[in-house]
Amino acid sequence: MKGAGPAIECEAVSRRFGERLALDRLTLSVERGEVLGLLGPNGSGKTTTLRILATLLQPHAGTARILSWDVARQPMEVRRSIGVMPERPSLYDRQTVEANVRFWAEAHQLPDAAIAVARALAFAGVADRREDLVGSLSKGLKQRVALARAIVHRPPVLLLDEPSSGLDPSAAAAMEGLIRDLAREGTAVLLNTHRLAEAERLCDRVAILREGRLLQLGTPLQVRAALLGHIVEVELAGVVDAPVRRAVESFPAVREVWWGASALRCRLLNAERDTPDLVARLVSAGARIVAVRPAGDLERAYLELMSQPLPGSLAA
Ligand SMILES: Nc1ncnc2c1ncn2[C@@H]1O[C@H](COP(=O)(O)OP(=O)(O)OP(=O)(O)O)[C@@H](O)[C@H]1O
CATH class of the missing domain: 3.40.50.300 (P-loop containing nucleotide triphosphate hydrolases)
Known part of the structure; x- marks a missing residue:
């Protein structure tokens, strides 16, 4: 070698x-x-x-x-x-x-x-x-x-x-x-x-x-984050309550949040860096987390990329 x-x-x-x-x-x-x-x-x-x-x-x-x-x-x-x-x-x-x-x-x-x-x-x-x-x-x-x-x-x-x-x-x-x-x-x-x-x-x-x-x-x-945005989905065992809302809304890395009855989706500044802190905040607010996953998958990201004009092409 x-x-x-x-x-x-x-x-x-x-x-x-x-x-x-x-x-x-x-x-x-x-x-x-x-x-x-x-x-x-x-x-x-x-x-x-x-x-x-x-x-x-x-x-x-x-x-x-x-x-x-x-x-x-x-x-x-x-x-x-x-x-x-x-x-x-x-x-x-x-x-x-x-x-x-x-x-x-x-x-x-x-x-x-x-x-x-x-x-x-x-x-x-x-x-x-x-x-x-x-x-x-x-x-x-x-x-x-x-x-x-x-x-x-x-x-x-x-x-x-x-x-x-x-x-x-x-x-x-x-x-x-x-x-x-x-x-x-x-x-x-x-x-x-x-x-x-x-x-x-x-x-x-x-x-x-x-x-x-x-x-x-x-x-x-x-690659998913670059093409689909830094969006993370969290599913909770119970309903979203006020402490959980506060924990998420006061986290400076959260740019946008969508609430469901027992779930939330949020756009983070950087999904890779900020997801562990988001989870830690949720846990300390008493949330019982069932699943945390980045929104979309590589296939969606790939299809998104293919639907965009090729950089440098006339359509771009
Ligand atoms: N021996 C060859 N002679 C002429 N053109 C070729 C030759 N080998 C590859 N090409 C051309 O080069 C381009 C890239 O081909 P390549 O086989 O690397 O693609 P690929 O991404 O592996 O495709 P696939 O997913 O279909 O296997 C294509 O336009 C193909 O027609």
């Missing part, structure tokens, strides 16, 4: 296909142990970003680095450091699960390939299917094999293109759990997804692209 900087870095990375600018000066970074989700409509540049980082495409401008290795100038070092799960992993259907993963372990010239393969299969939950032909597996199991193959050399960086695409809810949840486990062990994960609820649960931060441009980058909470 090299350098102490971010595990994944893009600095003003651009890529054209003919006249079309697929990626427009993208700048972002992913730390070790972090999961960053790339979101955006079809054709917004998500796969292009992953392919550049995986050394499969050259950037036309800017710099992309994995563990400080430049993807354009040091592709071999980059390839050793990354695990890649393409959207359609090209597994060998006529070979067993184990043979598919072993092939990659050998390609990486791992000294203890058998141990590495066994560990990767166990981690991905397909050890009991190691003798089965990949062609006989369900889509979810194939995705798990693809993940086992991507991690067999224990790469510090993972690039995953729609890892849960086509999976049923339980299989998708299992995939989410595996990705979180890898991040907990220190792996930096950059993934593409169209599943916004999944991104909200799984990703430490999300980046929203549109027409190759980065429009939002932050925690799901920050």
